[in-house]
Amino acid sequence: MKKNNYHRVIQLLKRESVADVFISFVAVVAALLVGAVIVYISGSSPYEAYKALYEGAFGSTYDFCQTLTRTTPLIFTGLTVAFAFRCGLFNIGGEGQLYIGGMTAAIVGISFTGLPLYIHLPLAVAAGAAAGGAWALVPSVLKARVGAHEVITTIMMNYIGILLCSYLANYPFKAEGWIAQTNVVEPSAQLPRLVASTQLSAAIFLALACVVLTYYILYKTTLGYEIRAVGLNPDAAEYGGISVQKSIVLALVISGMLAGLGGAGEVLGLHKRFIFGFSPGYGFDGIAVAVLGRNHPVGVVLGALLFGALRNGGMVMKQMTNVPTDLVVAIQGIVILFVAAPEMFRIFRRIKKGGIKNAF
Amino acid sequence: MYAVEMRHITKRFPGVLANDDITFSVLKGEIHALLGENGAGKTTLMNILYGLYKQDSGDIYLNGQKVDITEPNDAIRLGIGMIHQHFMLIPPFTVAENVVLGIEPEKNLLLDREKAIKDVEEISQKYGLIVDPKAKIQDVSVGIGQRVEILKALYRGAEILILDEPTAVLTPQEVEELFKIMRSLKEEGKTIIFITHKLKEPMATCNRITVLRKGTLVGTVDTGKTDISQLAKMMVGREVIMEVEKPPHQPGEPVMTVKELEAYNDLGIKALRGVNLILRKGEILGIAGVEGNGQLELVETLTGLRKASAGKILIHGEEMTNHSARNIIEAGVSHIPEDRRKRGLILDFSLAENLILGSHFKAPFSHGFQMDYDSVYDYAGDLVDAFDIRTTGIHSQVKYLSGGNMQKVIVARELGREPDIIIASQPTRGLDVGAIEYIHQKILEMRNGNKAVLLVSADLDEILSLADRIAVIYEGKIVGERDPRTVTEEELGLLMAGGSA
Numbered sequence: 001m002k003k004n005n006y007h008r009v010i011q012l013l014k015r016e017s018v019a020d021v022f023i024s025f026v027a028v029v030a031a032l033l034v035g036a037v038i039v040y041i042s043g044s045s046p047y048e049a050y051k052a053l054y055e056g057a058f059g060s061t062y063d064f065c066q067t068l069t070r071t072t073p074l075i076f077t078g079l080t081v082a083f084a085f086r087c088g089l090f091n092i093g094g095e096g097q098l099y100i101g102g103m104t105a106a107i108v109g110i111s112f113t114g115l116p117l118y119i120h121l122p123l124a125v126a127a128g129a130a131a132g133g134a135w136a137l138v139p140s141v142l143k144a145r146v147g148a149h150e151v152i153t154t155i156m157m158n159y160i161g162i163l164l165c166s167y168l169a170n171y172p173f174k175a176e177g178w179i180a181q182t183n184v185v186e187p188s189a190q191l192p193r194l195v196a197s198t199q200l201s202a203a204i205f206l207a208l209a210c211v212v213l214t215y216y217i218l219y220k221t222t223l224g225y226e227i228r229a230v231g232l233n234p235d236a237a238e239y240g241g242i243s244v245q246k247s248i249v250l251a252l253v254i255s256g257m258l259a260g261l262g263g264a265g266e267v268l269g270l271h272k273r274f275i276f277g278f279s280p281g282y283g284f285d286g287i288a289v290a291v292l293g294r295n296h297p298v299g300v301v302l303g304a305l306l307f308g309a310l311r312n313g314g315m316v317m318k319q320m321t322n323v324p325t326d327l328v329v330a331i332q333g334i335v336i337l338f339v340a341a342p343e344m345f346r347i348f349r350r351i352k353k354g355g356i357k358n359a360f
Numbered sequence: 361m362y363a364v365e366m367r368h369i370t371k372r373f374p375g376v377l378a379n380d381d382i383t384f385s386v387l388k389g390e391i392h393a394l395l396g397e398n399g400a401g402k403t404t405l406m407n408i409l410y411g412l413y414k415q416d417s418g419d420i421y422l423n424g425q426k427v428d429i430t431e432p433n434d435a436i437r438l439g440i441g442m443i444h445q446h447f448m449l450i451p452p453f454t455v456a457e458n459v460v461l462g463i464e465p466e467k468n469l470l471l472d473r474e475k476a477i478k479d480v481e482e483i484s485q486k487y488g489l490i491v492d493p494k495a496k497i498q499d500v501s502v503g504i505g506q507r508v509e510i511l512k513a514l515y516r517g518a519e520i521l522i523l524d525e526p527t528a529v530l531t532p533q534e535v536e537e538l539f540k541i542m543r544s545l546k547e548e549g550k551t552i553i554f555i556t557h558k559l560k561e562p563m564a565t566c567n568r569i570t571v572l573r574k575g576t577l578v579g580t581v582d583t584g585k586t587d588i589s590q591l592a593k594m595m596v597g598r599e600v601i602m603e604v605e606k607p608p609h610q611p612g613e614p615v616m617t618v619k620e621l622e623a624y625n626d627l628g629i630k631a632l633r634g635v636n637l638i639l640r641k642g643e644i645l646g647i648a649g650v651e652g653n654g655q656l657e658l659v660e661t662l663t664g665l666r667k668a669s670a671g672k673i674l675i676h677g678e679e680m681t682n683h684s685a686r687n688i689i690e691a692g693v694s695h696i697p698e699d700r701r702k703r704g705l706i707l708d709f710s711l712a713e714n715l716i717l718g719s720h721f722k723a724p725f726s727h728g729f730q731m732d733y734d735s736v737y738d739y740a741g742d743l744v745d746a747f748d749i750r751t752t753g754i755h756s757q758v759k760y761l762s763g764g765n766m767q768k769v770i771v772a773r774e775l776g777r778e779p780d781i782i783i784a785s786q787p788t789r790g791l792d793v794g795a796i797e798y799i800h801q802k803i804l805e806m807r808n809g810n811k812a813v814l815l816v817s818a819d820l821d822e823i824l825s826l827a828d829r830i831a832v833i834y835e836g837k838i839v840g841e842r843d844p845r846t847v848t849e850e851e852l853g854l855l856m857a858g859g860s861a
Contacts, residue, residue, distance in 0.1 A: 220733070222726040229717065233706045238665060239697060240717035241686030 020294045027338030035331045039323055049323045056316020057309035065198035071308030075207040076262025077286025078293060078300035079214050080255050085295045086218055087251030088231035093154025094259045095283025096161030097132040101260025102267040103165045104131035106274035109185025120188040125264050132260015133253045135161055140252035144245035169276040180276035191269035201269030210258055215297040227251045288336050363388040363520055363551040369418035371404055378404040380575045391542055391552045393562030396572035396595055397792030398763055402555045406522050410442040411435040441513025442522040447505050451498035455491050456480045459511045483514050488544045503534035520551045527561060531650050532853035539565045559588045571595055596793050604800050609828045612641030615781055615812045621671035623661045631657040633836040644813040646827025650856050654836035655816045659785045663695045664688040689718050694779035696770055698786040704770045707759035711751055712740035714758050715773050747772035764795030771802055782806055785816040800826060820849060834858050
């Protein structure tokens with residue numbers, strides 16, 4: 001037994017190779033430094049700006065809870081991208097899956113009355129997951145059957161999903177008033193608030209449960225073994241008796257379900273209703289989170305926390321120091337640039353050495 | 361006068377000392393073999409000479425002059441030409457167009473085709489490199505493609521030619537012709553460096569042989585003053601058993617029967633045109649043939665990785681045509697694929713994860729939904745010991761293993777599953793002598809244990825020494841079956857080239 005625990009530790013260390021963690025860490029530090037230069041050039045004090053940013057994100061219980069609130073959807077969408085990527089798929093459709101999941105959860109939350117919480121809430125959450133999964137099913141089947149590239153099809157599904165939600169929130173399910181939103185969901189379908197007078201809801205527990213679940217699926221189950229095998233080398237996976245098509249469909253559908261859960265969490269936890277435009281692009285930010293988190297569930301949590309803190313702290317920073325929140329977006333971009341940089345340097349070196357054609 | 365002198369060359373790659381203080385010289389107008397196992401540093405040394413790598417220390421002299429070669433253009437300017445294992449030709453272009461590519465003769469801003477053809481014919485006649493300048497590369501054989509590569513180098517004025525393992529892709533007849541060309545090039549005063557890991561070849565063609573082992577120089581010998589067993593000893597560092605011991609074989613009942621099998625290749629061209637085979641227990645059936653005659657398609661169709669368009673496959677008497685790869689694995693068929701990096705291994709997976717690929721869905725490794733990684737690790741540890749895989753541990757990624765150890769991982773996985781039928785495709789290609797010896801022994805053990813082995817190999821020596829029966833494949837058909845004890849290499853070569861023997 002002791003030997004096997006040792007094995008596990010070794011396996012963990014090897015998989016999350018130290019280099020991965022190091023690259024992400026250096027990228028964040030470097031991005032913050034570049035951000036400081038930008039602030040300095042634009043005539044403000046980097047120290048004051050970052051102090052405000054930090055305090056805005058972690059300065060008080062309230063601030064920290066708000067940071068976690070911003071972190072929650074990013075965990076979901078980060079997992080969405082990371083999970084699909086483990087099967088070699090780029091799920092750019094997180095945004096659409098999030099919208100559809102949120103809308104479906106809202107509809108279930110509004111439509112049933114008189115159900116007890118322990119039935120209604122799980123039902124609404126499950127409906128959100130199922131809808132997100134269904135939205136990813138179309139691209140996954142197209143990919144598995146005819147090889148249509150999932151980047152194209154998931155982006156197309158984004159438009160369909162978001163516009164469909166716009167229609168539903170403007171016409172059939174529109175609440176009184178001029179805002180494109182649904183009615184408030186039944187109390188029996190609401191995720192409870194965790195800390196009084198903050199927006200933090202139990203959705204964060206749902207997100208953390210998904211982190212554990214995705215880790216379990218990827219690294220402890222036969223399905224996860226097959227998904228990772230297909231992601232790393234589909235030819236060898238096929239040779240090993242793994243159905244590549246089946247793995248692609250399952251991976252993308254599970255990925256879509258994670259996004260759908262994210263939408264359900266926002267709707268049932270934060271807003272208590274579907275509001276059109278509730279996501280400022282969480283589905284796309286999920287790509288950045290997954291890249292920074294190196295497509296590992298635990299890395300996703302850390303990446304989401306960083307971006308959540310930047311987003312939340314950025315607002316305080318703007319109020320206190322006049323440094324615009326755009327800085328936060330710039331830092332996010334620079335982080336991604338630096339995470340990707342080692343690979344770029346490798347390519348540059350090869351171009352220098354052997355010409356473009358040998359570089360890739 | 362030395363045409364080439366490389367003095368005290370050292371080249372280090374991360375974690376590997378590829379060339380350790382190697383001093384090597386080639387006389388003008390000789391054929392000089394650079395002999396060594398994979399990873400001995402032969403190609404690295406020549407890539408330095410050709411400017412693809414820069415040495416960490418050491419100097420290069422050409423005709424007594426110190427030179428600084430930092431890129432292939434320098435090497436070409438200095439009269440060095442290199443013919444790589446993988447050709448760099450453009451298939452839809454003609455032979456002449458390929459030869460002049462990059463330094464084309466021009467007339468009114470356009471390619472002067474006639475002059476190109478005339479130029480190519482001229483060199484081709486001078487050195488006995490017979491080609492049709494107007495033929496398209498996609499229509500010519502591998503042997504001709506190689507001649508075109510040599511012509512390209514000569515057209516650029518090469519006086520020193522480096523040939524990197526040129527015989528690996530040729531039929532025995534084509535090898536003979538290549539040697540003839542090499543001799544005539546030598547007579548015209550060219551200097552040739554011939555990289556190889558085969559022992560027989562330099563004995564037949566070269567004046568001197570330099571042997572490398574693990575990045576260091578073992579020595580340079582005159583061909584007339586050495587023999588194959590001395591070379592083998594220099595190359596491997598110990599005595600090598602060159603012949604495999606094979607007890608007489610007693611073929612049993614048929615376990616796999618293939619009837620009129622047809623299949624298409626990836627380009628949609630029919631690659632199998634009615635293959636018939638019977639594989640029996642306790643025998644090794646060798647499939648000989650020049651690469652690209654349907655071997656890959658045959659193996660893939662038999663293992664469920666490619667759809668058969670017609671015909672039948674029976675395994676243990678049961679029809680298994682177009683069954684899934686998983687069904688065929690479950691029927692007791694193991695497969696050692698020819699492309700170990702692309703098909704056989706998941707390079708970013710750990711050794712342990714690779715060792716269960718294909719059994720990962722079965723007990724004790726999987727309990728349906730959940731994996732049991734404890735038993736995976738136990739099993740992997742056992743296999744690493746049993747098959748003597750040299751590794752830092754079962755959790756390290758296989759991409760860090762040497763080629764020989766990668767192949768051992770595949771062999772361990774496929775044989776460790778205790779199959780009834782083993783389909784092995786090019787199982788020793790690119791491996792060093794020690795690993796080849798080991799894998800041959802394992803394949804024989806399987807046969808002696810009354811398993812059936814289908815051995816597909818482009819290496820005639822391998823087929824001749826291991827197989828109990830030899831079937832020759834040509835253009836997607838079995839064109840003949842021979843007994844390895846009585847057949848000659850010439851006869852097999854003729855069959856492989858499509859002639860009737």
